[in-house]
Amino acid sequence: MTTFPRSPLTRVLPGLALAAGLCVPAAAQTRGTVEIDGSSTVGPITSAVQREFLNEYPGVDVTVNVSGTGGGFKRFTRGETDISNASRPIKGKEIKNAEANGIDFVEVPVAYDGLSIVVNKQNDWATELTVEDLQKIFLAEHQSDVKSWKDVDASYPDVPISMYIPGTDSGTFDYFKEVVAGKEGQIRSDVSPSEDDNQLVRGIEGNRGGIGFFGSSYYFENQDKLRALNIKNKDGDFVGPTPETIEDGTYNPFSRPLFIYVKADSMDKPAVREFVSFYLDVAPDVAEAVGYVRLPAGVYDNARSRIANRVTGSVMSDNHESIVKAYTAE
Known part of the structure; x- marks a missing residue:
């Protein structure tokens, strides 16, 4: 240890x-x-x-x-x-x-921490996403028309999207929702929620079309099983979660x-x-x-x-x- x-x-x-003769x-x-x-x-x-x-x-x-x-x-x-x-x-x-x-x-x-957006290792088509892409994937208003990765980007394959996310009592859920959905938007209902981050890891790892999010610690711990996406920041650069980008703030808007x-x-x-x-x-x-x-x-x-x-x-x-x-x- x-x-x-x-x-x-x-x-x-x-x-x-002790030098002063006091009792500690x-x-x-x-x-x-x-x-x-x-x-x-x-x-x-x-x-x-x-x-x-x-x-x-x-x-x-x-x-x-x-x-x-x-x-x-x-x-x-x-x-x-x-x-x-x-x-x-x-x-x-x-x-x-x-x-x-x-x-x-x-x-x-x-x-x-840097809230990390992660996908299955077999996902070789999506390497970077914008917040607008995340809105397409996760928001309730797109639930009926975004069912596969091809619906996010026409160049992606027709692989069903499966979403694994923290439960609604999680601060990670709240933070993600604030960034992606704002005050008015809602997260879609056909997601697989869990308060157990290890369960989220297993779900994404076992599904080629899986995507989810959790704290950077769990991503760093499971880099052999999952891949983190680069996210477009306020300067227009696509940046992934690393200790350096989290500390210097370039991994925005998901540094916290x-x-x-x-x-x-x-x-x-x-x-x-x-x-x-x-x-x-x-x-x-x-x-x-x-x-x-x-x-x-x-x-x-x-x-x-x-x-x-x-x-x-x-x-x-x-x-x-x-x-x-x-x-x-x-």
């Missing part, structure tokens, strides 16, 4: 305290529980942090469930969890639900930040407080280790400050600025 060092500051401070409680003495639910995309990052954390804090019980971003926020805004993994910013209606239940929260960005949301009252619990601090210390390295992209150091520094000062609310809800601009302009 890879071990991710915490920041130099967190390693030095205990030594300074051992991490092993920390007890308590941390309840986490939410995004399957953020899940691998949080689970990797969990494993590392338990090596240092064996007395803490950390539970990581996966019910999708929307499902996680349902529980979080009812006060049932300490932390919610999210592959999109919290929505206005979810903020209202939290307020109605007296739940304050701190928004914490943890990594970049990932988050955890922390219930403010839960920060009174030593176990939660230590877990969140640990998370931010190792997040850059863990994100890269599990296939995502680290954020700029200034964003993590801002997140630490927000946690330390319990700055509640969302910076990114209904905000279409880049995460870097939003989190360094405060």
Whole structure:
């Protein structure tokens, strides 16, 4: 197992305290529980942090469930969890639900992701698509007239299209729908949805005409089984998902930040407080280790400050600025 060092500051401070003759409680003495639910995309990052954390804090019980971003926020805004993994910013209606239940929260960005549009390896005709092409394939308004790849482009073969997509509780679904369908459009009903990204991989892998989408981590993990498409960006270039294109923003409009949301009252619990601090210390390295992209150091520094000062609310809800601009302009 890879071990991710915490920041130099967190390693030095205990030594300074001992030199001053102070008593530093051992991490092993920390007890308590941390309840986490939410995004399957953020899940691998949080689970990797969990494993590392338990090596240092064996007395803490950390539970990581996966019910999708929307499902996680349902529980979080009812006060049932300490932390919610999210592959999109919290929505206005979810903020209202939290307020109605007296739940304050701190928004914490943890990594970049690139929502990857993938096809079967035997698909040797489609290598690049525009957002307009994706609209033809996935939108309900085209369900009756787009049945095969030939209906997308006359140069493509007459191979039936089969669509494998995340379930509607998924933040990945929400993000894709926002980009492709907008506020008014709807995703067609003849798709095969699943909250299990591995099931999506198997579906596309087993169908020559299959197409779907999920987070970059699952694509990077399954490049031997699937092929990612290059997508036309706002500059007119066709770009595929790589760590470099996700970080530099050229893989737009499908580059996105990932988050955890922390219930403010839960920060009174030593176990939660230590877990969140640990998370931010190792997040850059863990994100890269599990296939995502680290954020700029200034964003993590801002997140630490927000946690330390319990700055509640969302910076990114209904905000279409880049995460870097939003989190360094405060």
